[in-house]
Amino acid sequence: MSRISRKQRDWIKAAVTLVVIAVVVGYWWHVEHPAGIQSPGMTGGTVVKTQPSGNRLKLTVDYTVNGTKHQTTGEVGAVRFHSDGKVVWVCYNPQSPGDTGKTKLRLPTDPLCDQT
Known part of the structure; x- marks a missing residue:
């Protein structure tokens, strides 16, 4: 050896x-x-209720994630909401998409979820 x-x-x-x-x-x-997913999810929302609040709108929005329907509320600028075609997106936590305390509404001209 x-x-x-x-x-x-x-x-x-x-x-x-x-x-x-x-x-x-x-x-x-x-x-x-x-x-795993570290960034928020984003999905289209359907506005079911609008309530004026000065130059802003309080929106109630339905959204669906993985076949489950959820509802959240949030405020957006009224002028931008109308000029963007009344389209709204919902940013949500992928681990708990129904947790409305962690959802945010965004308009098409806003930065993507959790980006500045």
Whole structure:
């Protein structure tokens, strides 16, 4: 049986060290950046009620996620709502789409959900 030279042993140590570092960094990345949807979902909404509030409108909007119908309320600028064709989108939490405390209404000319 042949012996491993000192140089080969050093290369093996370096390779094992790199593998260990890669595993530790991979584990850290997995813990800090869990898989799954991190950004909000967005779907079209149907306005079922409007209530003037100064230069704004309080809207009651129905929206459907995964075949389940939900309802939320929110305020938008009246002039922009009418000039955008009375179209409204609902930003929602994909993990709990019916949680109306976490929904936001957006108009077509607004930034996308959670973007500035």
